[in-house]
Amino acid sequence: MSNKRDYYDMLGVERNADGEAIKKAYRKLAMQYHPDRNKGDAGAEAKFKEVGEAYAVLSDTDKRAKYDRFGHAATSPGAQQGPGYGGFEFDLSDALRQFMEGGFFSGSMFGGQTRGGPTRTRGTDLQISLKLTLEEIATGISKKIKVKRYRPCSECGGSGAKKGTSRSTCQTCKGQGQVRQVSRSMFGQFVNIQACPQCHGEGTTVGDPCARCSGDGRIREETVLSVDIPAGVANGNYLTLRGEGNCGPRGGPNGDLIVMIEEKTHEFFVRDGDNIFLSLFLTIPQIVLGDEVEIPTLTGRARLTIDPGTQPGKVLRMRGKGLKSLNGYKTGDQMVEIKLHVPGKLTTREKQLFEELKRSDNFKGIEGDKGFFDKMKEAFGS
Ligand SMILES: [Zn+2]
Ligand SMILES: [Zn+2]
16 A cells, blocks of 8 residues: 555645645545546546545544554555554545535535435524504614524534434435435336435434434524614515524524514504505584694604695695605605594584574585475476
């Protein structure tokens, strides 16, 4: 084995390089020589195996110490009696598995092709509804929300393995995360690849589960998040907070948190898009004589002039007193519909005054002296 190159030379690192530097050097070379990138290139494959072997030894404190003392003799098959270290055979499947398991692999690395291999289950999305008042929607607001969600277990760091132990390579799939089933039929050979049922595709299994999370690698906890709501949102709008949902089991990626907007019913206002409507009840003298009244708006109280002789049903428009549109380009109006308030009870004095008005010229009903039906008969001649 003396013809083997030095592991440090293979990775291009100094003899005193730390773990991080070794990992970095390995990753760079492994990506360069990965068989997926060098289809059919035997030289690249050999290099890939070589750097993989070098990394397997130098990334392991114990193996590295032995290698430093005994050189390649420490890892050669015939070395058992010497330094007490077992045989070392590093083949391509070992190299590939190491690359996958080391977290060096990312889905997009080779142009987004989906490759087999261990996978992590993504956490589920969470959905909460957030009730907002029209006033809050008008201005936009930063809200604190309480979320109960799964986060990595602090006891085991999310691995699911009991403190001090680590996960072991799945025996069923040998760490590949998937199993192949080959079946033969008269049409030929079929290969069916599916997620390993033993490890759920993770490639590793938990031997001794963490006591705190029972091997799940995560714990449900309550968190307070701050979420910024833009002005102009409406019922049914939602915000997606990426990565703020549940984390996946045993180190799986986070799901999202979806915040559904729910508009609270307002005491006075009814919303129609960016406009808001207000029914304003006025008394007979107010609409007959005109008045100046104070009315609510989304931003506080405002004065509104009622012209003398305003008819019930008339809608007064207050420009720009509505809601800002979600895209921020325009602002709606506040529409005020005039309604007539008719008192249910009258004092003797009030009754007298209305009796007097009733006989007065401008207060004779539209029917005048004749009844409604007499008038209709006249108009249609029947
Ligand atoms: Zn745990
Ligand atoms: Zn498995």
